[in-house]
Amino acid sequence: MNKMAILLACISWIALSNAYASDEIKVIPEEVLRYQEVFFHFYRKDEFNALINLKNGIEQKKIFDNAYANKLLLGSLQSSYGLDQLAEKSLINVTKNSRNKRQKSIAEFYMAKQMFENENYDGFEKVVNRVGQSLPKSMLNEYHYMKGIYYIQKEKLKKAEAELEQIAKDSEWRKYLAFNLGASYIKNKSDREGVRFLSSSGSGSPKSEKLLSLRDKANIVLGYYYIRLEIPKKAIRHFEKVRLEGAFSNKALLGLGWAYLQLKQYRNALVPWLALSEGNMLDVTVQEARLASGFAYKQLGAEKKAMVFYQSSINEYEKVKKVFQDEISTAFSENIFSSYLSHNGIDDYSVTKKLSERMDSNKGFLIVDLLKTEKFQKMFNEYRDLKQLQAKIVEWEDMLGKMQLSYDVRYSSQDMAMAPDGSSYDEKLLTLGDKINLQRNRLNILVGMYEEKIRNSFVQALTRKQQYLVAYLSQARFAYAEILDSVNK
Numbered sequence: 001m002n003k004m005a006i007l008l009a010c011i012s013w014i015a016l017s018n019a020y021a022s023d024e025i026k027v028i029p030e031e032v033l034r035y036q037e038v039f040f041h042f043y044r045k046d047e048f049n050a051l052i053n054l055k056n057g058i059e060q061k062k063i064f065d066n067a068y069a070n071k072l073l074l075g076s077l078q079s080s081y082g083l084d085q086l087a088e089k090s091l092i093n094v095t096k097n098s099r100n101k102r103q104k105s106i107a108e109f110y111m112a113k114q115m116f117e118n119e120n121y122d123g124f125e126k127v128v129n130r131v132g133q134s135l136p137k138s139m140l141n142e143y144h145y146m147k148g149i150y151y152i153q154k155e156k157l158k159k160a161e162a163e164l165e166q167i168a169k170d171s172e173w174r175k176y177l178a179f180n181l182g183a184s185y186i187k188n189k190s191d192r193e194g195v196r197f198l199s200s201s202g203s204g205s206p207k208s209e210k211l212l213s214l215r216d217k218a219n220i221v222l223g224y225y226y227i228r229l230e231i232p233k234k235a236i237r238h239f240e241k242v243r244l245e246g247a248f249s250n251k252a253l254l255g256l257g258w259a260y261l262q263l264k265q266y267r268n269a270l271v272p273w274l275a276l277s278e279g280n281m282l283d284v285t286v287q288e289a290r291l292a293s294g295f296a297y298k299q300l301g302a303e304k305k306a307m308v309f310y311q312s313s314i315n316e317y318e319k320v321k322k323v324f325q326d327e328i329s330t331a332f333s334e335n336i337f338s339s340y341l342s343h344n345g346i347d348d349y350s351v352t353k354k355l356s357e358r359m360d361s362n363k364g365f366l367i368v369d370l371l372k373t374e375k376f377q378k379m380f381n382e383y384r385d386l387k388q389l390q391a392k393i394v395e396w397e398d399m400l401g402k403m404q405l406s407y408d409v410r411y412s413s414q415d416m417a418m419a420p421d422g423s424s425y426d427e428k429l430l431t432l433g434d435k436i437n438l439q440r441n442r443l444n445i446l447v448g449m450y451e452e453k454i455r456n457s458f459v460q461a462l463t464r465k466q467q468y469l470v471a472y473l474s475q476a477r478f479a480y481a482e483i484l485d486s487v488n489k
Helices: 003-020 029-043 047-059 067-080 084-097 101-117 121-128 137-153 157-165 172-187 191-201 209-228 232-239 249-262 266-277 284-299 303-333 348-357 362-370 374-410 425-488
Strands: none
Touching (some): 137 172, 157 172, 172 209, 191 209, 249 284, 266 284, 284 425
């Protein structure tokens, strides 16, 4: 879930509320409390209850009477929570009916953002061009970033460059767009421009983890780019800029070895490769480093060491092959992410803690490795939201049970409490119970469908990893046999 998007929406909401609050509007205490309750839940990172309280407040007319401002905030929250259809309905209401230019611009922005994240670029083009000049400065950088990525997708790189120039020089969005531009220019054989933009995204001393990772990634791309061009000295300079404690450290060590190999400095190549070989064998870079180390020993004339290394690598490959087979065969009988997302502790900190605790297990390592990819991060976050909803259903059932017990204690069947609309509270409790049961059943079906999707993706990812391993195993066996033949002669 994009918390930054929600925060921006909330900031916009505050500004809009202040703009509308004139002397003629009389704000009663309950409206103030209901309004503050929305932001209380938001700042506790409980976006679900923030969304529910806002929606209920609007429907019950017990929150600030700023119809389109409310719809705007509701739509942005719904969009950030992945409720695309509901968000679109709320935002379209603002774009069609509000007379406030800023409100209309913000609504169009969130509609464009929603289509952008869903990779609906045709719809994005239609909406993003309607975003007016009244967009708040806090949103302009992301707006130009999205347009830049859109132009990259359409292979209009010069237009993407023009959008880059509209982004503030100290903005994170500028770094992200520069990286994508650089990678696209490299892909299109425009080497000079590619290196320029990648270098700009991979330079400086960023403080946030995201920008540090982006800098590492840019240097990895540049390093392997220079290896392909057989300019190893430049490749080495970029690989040495990558943090050893970062997510890209293994790729940097592997690339560093290949760069020294191009220089025929086999001993220097062995240093990063042997260090990498001590890592977890489930990692593809570790598997490749072991194979490469055997080759380096052979180039140094150390055939016996090369044979020992190849033989130990073959044994390790066989073990890993069995791990992949076991994980693939058991994947369909398990919920891949469920052990990390119990009903208690679904916040970011507790999830990260659980993931780190399970790194020693095969499944834990594989899941953390896959979560480095954008695809699995998105699936994990969406699944986490569904599990959070399940937890809320449990909370509601517990609260309803307590309300029913309290009602039974206070009222007998002859002395029934009546609601203002003439119905009994007992009937209302039963109706609420039926609604909760219905939503619980629907949610359980949805979670089941999503777990099947995750399992299929997990198996596909492991199958690809297994294919790499089989290739390394075949090469190691061939290299071992080749050395054995030469020794026996």
